[in-house]
Structures are given as structure tokens and as C-alpha cells.
Amino acid sequence: MNYHPLATHNLLHNGNIRDVINVGNQLFWQNRCESGDPGGLIKAQFNGLNLGPISIVYLTFGADVTIEPVCNEQHFIVQTTLSGQSTTQNGRRVVLTKPSDIAVIDASLPTKIHFKQGCAHLVLKIDRGLINLKLQALLQQEINQPVTFDLLTQPNDACKKAWMETMNFLCSFYDKPSPQILQNQHLLNSHIDMAACTLISSQPHNYSERLNIDQLSAAPRHVRRVCEFIDANIKGVISMNDLCEVSKTTERTLQNAFRKYMGQTPTTFIQSRRLHHLHQALKNAKGYTNVSRIMWEHGINNPGRWAQLYFKRYGCYPSETLSGSIK
Secondary structure (H helix, E strand, O other): OOOOOOHHHEEEEEEOHHHHHHHHHHHOOOEEEEEOOOOOOOOEEEEEEEOOOEEEEEEEOOOOEEEEEOOOOOEEEEEEEEEOOEEEEEOOEEEEEOOOOEEEEEOOOOEEEEEOOOOEEEEEEEEHHHHHHHHHHHHOOOOOOOOOEOOEOOOOHHHHHHHHHHHHHHHHHHHOOOHHHHOOHHHHHHHHHHHHHHHHHHOOEOOHHHHHHHHHHHOOHHHHHHHHHHHHOOOOOOOHHHHHHHHOOOHHHHHHHHHHHOOOOHHHHHHHHHHHHHHHHHHHOOOOOOHHHHHHHOOOOOHHHHHHHHHHHHOOOHHHHHHOOOO
16 A cells, blocks of 8 residues: 555544554553653554444554553454564564564454554454354354464465455545445445455464365365375375376466465465364374474474464464363
């Protein structure tokens, strides 16, 4: 975005710390704000719109600022960095975000966001209950565990593009809406539904695997054959040549098919399935006390790297799942 989104909904211009706290309380919920500038002249700008179950906010600061929102079990915060850098701590997870990065923050966990001077974010606050209901509708079954998104994901270009285009559309549509549009509940509901569906389908979470199964049923036979091969051989080394031989296609054809039908590359799919099988093995392990051995049995020869990947997916380390402290 080369403009300031939602410019006609400006709520704060050249604001100080007290202004940020007040506007933040209105758009989100109670928060604490600190800055390295003792006078609090942080030149904060907020453009925002509350649409009920979702709120869309553009924010930027003219100085380094740290915000700590109070824990809130009712919402997720989807933070898209438009410019500059910020550091986000959510629970025990800490990530550095740069332009085009998308972070999904679980507001029920202690959170601290440090914005560098000039950093600009586009933020979507979305009701957690809405996500749960939409996910259950997509899966056609109840969910028995809370939805947990990866904090900072590396989605493929198509998923990132889908999220950005959705946010661009909503910002453009509601930047100069007529009173009649704002009162059209059916139209608003369709936009809220679009935001929820795009978030669920574009950002990895602990139910992504189940959704992938539904995607797989609609995929062509050679893609299904490759997915079955990957699951059957997940404990070993799987090369692209193996997949091309199984599918009887070229690498380019297979890559394109996976992006179209699975929303990810074959390599990313293998990683996702390996994490899934490792998670199941750790939960069901009896008599094991060695995480590295279980990882090795699942074709993992770099435990440190995979422990970090596991943490991003499940919000805990493999040893915690094995010990039973976190399921």
C-alpha cells in the first residue's frame, strides 16, 4: 500500500503516548505504552474502523514505541507490517517483523510489541469465536482444542497475496463508504466472513492439516498419489526426484499442481506432514525420554532447527509434549 489506508477514518494525528493509550483502548482494549522519548512526542497516527466482530487499523509512529496490551481471550490480532521493523513477543515466542510479514497474535497470551521509528502496520482485530465457528463449518465438525496460529509464518506467495488483497479490498471499500453501505448488514457479514475464511486458509494453524485433507480430496490423482507417498515414507528422506517418479510428471508440473490444489509447495507439504507425524509420536510415546531419538526416527537430523519449527507450529517444544506438560 503506497497510501495511508482508511485515511477518511483518522482517529489520531501526531499523537502522544496518552493519545495512543486512549485510542488503543477504543480500538482494541486496555494497553500500556512506553517510548524512549521522555516528552512522549511520538507523532502517532491511527486510522481505524470498528465493524463489529472485526476492526481494521492503520498505525504508525514517529519514534520508537513499545505497546503491551492486557491479555484478552476474545480476539486474535493479525499484524501486517507495511514498512519499517518491529519486534513482537507473544507468550514465549519472539519474532522480528519486516515489510510484508504477517504475524497472528494470540491476545490471550502476554504480548509486547516494539515498533521502531517509522514502522507502519495494518492490523486486523478479529473475534476468536468467529474463527472457531467458521473453522467448524469448514471442517463440518466441532473442534476440541483452541485454534493456535503460527506467530510469524512463511506462507507461500499465493497465501500472502490472498491476505494482502483481502486487506486492500476491505480498506478501499470502507475508506469512503456511504451511510447506506455501513447499514447493509448482509454486505458487512459477507466481508467479515471473507476476512475469517482468508485468515483460516492463508495462515498456518493447528487445524491446517485437517483442512488439507479436504483440499486433497479435490486434487487430481497424481497429487493425491504423491501425498499418499509422502505420508507412507515420512520417516525417510524424500527427494523431488522420488515425487516426480511417483507422479510421473516433471518437477515444474508437480510444483504448479501443489500450489494450485494444496496451496503450498511439495517441500513445504513434506515439512508440515513431518511435523504432524512427530507431534503425534510425541503425544503417544510410552517409555521414551529421548526427544532426539524420536526425531531421528522421523527422518530429522537437525533437532535444533526442527524444535524451532515445532515451537512455531504448536507453541511449545517437543520435550514439553513428550513429558506431557503440554499436549
